[in-house]
Amino acid sequence: MSKQHLTKRIARYKIIYLMMLPGFLLTLVLAYFPMGGLYMAFSYFRIGRPLFEAEFAGLTFFRYVIRDSTLMLEVLRNTLAMNILSILVGLTVALFFSIMLNEVGNRHIKKIIQSVSFMPFFLSWVIVYNIMQVFLSAGTGIINVFLMDLGVIDHGIMFLSDPSLSWPLVVLSNLWRMLGYNAVIFLSSIAGIDTGLYEAANIDGADRLHRIRYITLPALLPTFQILLILNFGWVFSSNFEQFFLFTNAMNRPTMEVFDMFIFRFGMRQLNFSYATAVGILRSVAGFILLIIVNQISKRMEGSSVA
């Protein structure tokens, strides 16, 4: 079939091309079309005037970004620190959680713990933040009320706006929300371990910790490694829906990430060219990182994300 002429082969598949057409056009208009708008980072663009009429600015706005380097470095530091800490803490805890869950003999108890721990993944950030307010707010949060009743503290701790608590807050809320999700992947790897290994180990007199140390843990390390690498591909990105709620005037210096920075300068202060320049720098860095990560995982595993 592949020996036929190209035109014949294309004609042969005309129905398939027609089926792909809606998706193709939507992607063209909604994803590729606006990429032309990236030109605004290189021009003095003002709203209400067509972009192609805007005066060329060259790298002026990129120079502004470098001029504001202290601010930019702060945003870069926040984004990287919170993402990298979330990945490391999240995957490590999930690894040990799934190993422990696997040691539970009773299938029903195991199922209950797994189902409950997976639930937060499906809750929106609004609900998560709402719950955090109920538990952590300085005045009425029940953790603060509890600590004050015990006499441990005199005034409520400002968990949600203290700049020094921003990173733990983000890392722990991510851990809470993602634990069950990451555990699913580890548990499926555990399910793939040859049970004969455990039987042989038992006959040799291995106890629970021996089995974990010499069978389960080594079997999970490749999965851990791959997940670590894949997750690192996204360290420049952040969830807008999370940070829109988490960021406030008090914790901004340690909480603001690229998405919120672009939102603040672009949508609130209407500094379109500047915000787009920041966005381009972020996207390019992220894209290069993703390609590197994809190459590494390809080499390690023989298959890639894509």
Place this chain on the structure above:
Amino acid sequence: MGAKTLARPKRPKQGKGAYDIYRTAINAAFTGFMWLFLLFVLFITAYPLWYVFIYSISDPTAFSPTFQFLPNGISLEAYLRVFTNDGFLNAFFISVARSTIGPIVSGVVTMMIAYGVSTRDLPGRRFFNWYFLFTMYFSAGLIPTFLLYQSLGLVNSFWVYIVPSIVNVFGMILMRTYIESLPAEMKESAYIDGANDFTIFYKIITPLCIPVIAAVTLFAAVHQWNAYFDTVIYNATEPRLHPLQYFLVQMVAGIAGGSGDAAAQMAAAAAAQGATARVSPTVVRMAVTVVTIVPISLLYPFIQRYFMKGLLVGSVKG
């Protein structure tokens, strides 16, 4: 598998040496720690949800926020107020609309793309595959996208919730992988019987792909139900287009003129109607939170079953 089923045989050589006592002790310590940890995880995930629930059905005059497991003086007044509030009902309707229309339209279009890119000798197959994948890695960013949507009339419109999510690239990857795992002979024999590509897609491939279609559409429905980013950017000034999540955002973040005021108004209206109808803004907020979680919990058994399958198809296997 389990530790119980296989009895540990005694080692014949030694008796109960110091090493054995040491092993027994650290294993017992580990088992104790393990159960503590697992119960802690169970508690820390389940209790906050339970607490929000008991808060929402408590009588606010009898309820003072502390650690507790049972409601104080049951009152369903908050729910009554919420379900008779126009703003809430409208938000609920918008949320239901976007989480049903969106996934259905998206499922059909995405499945057709997935079928295309999984057709082995389709000319341009690699190009189409990357054409879609690229958009997952690189996007134009917030502002160029906003300006385009504005010129397309998607700003202050319900369709901004639907149209941008129609092509679901992650869903495409899952569906493509699934279709490629099906035996090729089925397609070939259908060709021989004279079926065209659309008939094969519709009559043969789609029924076989029900599990992956379920996974992708359920996931898309959850995503739609939970989303509020698009409302912040495109529809913030149009209250009749606010979904439930944004209704809640306004209460949580205290955005003036929004439903944060609605919670206060509902409480004030209740107070004006006499002592039996007591609600506080916080109780109203908790009631809205519970109502927002309920649909997810109802779908949860299905989501869990199909999502795990989908997740494992799309992710790495150890």
